[in-house]
Amino acid sequence: MNILLTNDDGIHAEGLWALKKALSGKHTTTVVAPDMERSAVGHSITLIHPLRVNRIQTNGGWGHAVSGTPADCVKLAVLEILETRPDMVVSGINPGPNVGINLNYSGTVSAAKEAVLMGIPAIAISQNRNPDNEYGVAANFVGILIAKITENGLPAGTFLNVNIPACPRDEIEGIRITRQGISRLKEIFYRRTDPRSQTYYWQGSETQFFDHDPDTDGAVLCRNYISITPVQCDMTDYQAIEHLKSWDIHLNV
C-alpha cells in the first residue's frame, strides 16, 4: 500500500521515523510533515500565507517539510506532492496521550481527520509518555491495524484514534475499543510581567484528569490497555434535532 505519514511534532520527531521504519518493509511510505512543532493547532489550515515545501534528509530518511499545519500537510501531499493518491494516512507517533477533550486541540488527530474528509482511511497514533520514548510497540501495532483495516474496512467518515499505554510491552493488559471521554487538562494561565513591565499570559496545564467511566479512552490507558476509539467527522447532535424542532422558533418575536 501507499501510506502517507505525517504528525504535529514536526518532521524531525522520532515518533514519525519509528513509524517509517516499522511500515517501510511491507508498504511504500512517504513523509510529509510540518517543518517545526505544530502542537495544539487543531484543524487549523493556512490561508493567509503561502506554504513552502522542502525535501530534506533527517533521521536517516527523506521527507517533505511543509511550512504549515498537519491538515495543510495532508491536503498538500494529496493534491500536489504525491504522484499517487495514498491508500492510507497515519499521523504520529505523538509523544503523550491524545484522549478526552484534547482530541479537539490535537494536530495529530486533525491530520487523520483531514485524510478522512478527503476520503482516505486514517489512523492517529499516540504513545502515553514512557521514560525511554520507546516507539517500537506503537509503530508495530500500527502495522497490525493497517492489516485489519484492509481486511475489514472502516465506515466512511470515520478514523481510528489509538493510544498506547506508558508501560513496557509485556505489561500491556490488552486492547480496548473505547469512546472519547471527558478527561481534560486543568487549564491555567500564568500571568507574568515582561522586561518592559507589560503583562502577558502563558497558557499551561496541570495534571490531566481522567474519567471515572471505565470504558473511555483515558480510563483504559491508565489501566495499561491500548485504546482504540472510532472517531467520526459528522458533528451533528441527532438527538437534539427533535428537541429543537419542538422549540417553535420564529423570525418575529
Added chain:
Amino acid sequence: MNILLTNDDGIHAEGLWALKKALSGKHTTTVVAPDMERSAVGHSITLIHPLRVNRIQTNGGWGHAVSGTPADCVKLAVLEILETRPDMVVSGINPGPNVGINLNYSGTVSAAKEAVLMGIPAIAISQNRNPDNEYGVAANFVGILIAKITENGLPAGTFLNVNIPACPRDEIEGIRITRQGISRLKEIFYRRTDPRSQTYYWQGSETQFFDHDPDTDGAVLCRNYISITPVQCDMTDYQAIEHLKSWDIHLNV
C-alpha cells in the same frame, strides 16, 4: 444575562459589533476577540507563545483584543479577563457561511465549541454573503435564540451552529433544524514562483459544493432558510464500536 462575544475575524470586524449592538439592550455583553483575523484556525490554541490582552475602543465600543485564536479568547476570557463566568458565549457574526465540512476549519465554530467544553451554552452565527454586509437580521435572531435557549435549555456538550441566508429579510423562507452536510469547497493549491525563483503554494478554493440532501445546513441555506444545526463535542462513532470489537485485534500478529 452576562454574554461573552467573540469571533474569528478579529475585534474590528463589523459582524461582532452588530451583535454587541443588538444584545446590549437586554444583556450585559463583553467583547474578547482576536486582535487580527484568525480565519480557518479551527480549534487551535496557543501554547508556545505568550498571549497579550489590550483593552481597546473600536466600532464605538470597548473590547479586549487578544493576540491569539478564538479558542484562546474564550479560555482567557473565562479564566482571567471576566469577573463573572458568562452565562452564554456567542461567536460571530461570520461574513460567509459555516456549513458542511467547513465546520472543522472554522474559528467561529471552534470558539462556540470551546465554550461548551467549558460548560457554557454557546451559539456560532454566520451570515451567508449578502451584498451590503447587512448583519441586523442575524444579530436580532441571536437575541431570539438566546431567549429560546434560556427557556428550553440545550443538551450538555451541544451548541447551535446558525447560518443566515444571503437574501433580504422579507425573502427568508423560514427556519430549519438541520444536520451538518458534506458540502465543501473545491480546494486547490496555486503553485507559483517567488521573486527569488523559489516555488510556493497558496491554498485557495473554488465554488462551494452544497449537498443534494435537502435537510442539510448548506442545502436549506441555498433555499433561503435559516439553518440551525445542533453540534455535539463527543466525536465517538458509537456505531463503529461494535464493528471494531468483532475485529479480534491482538498485539501479537
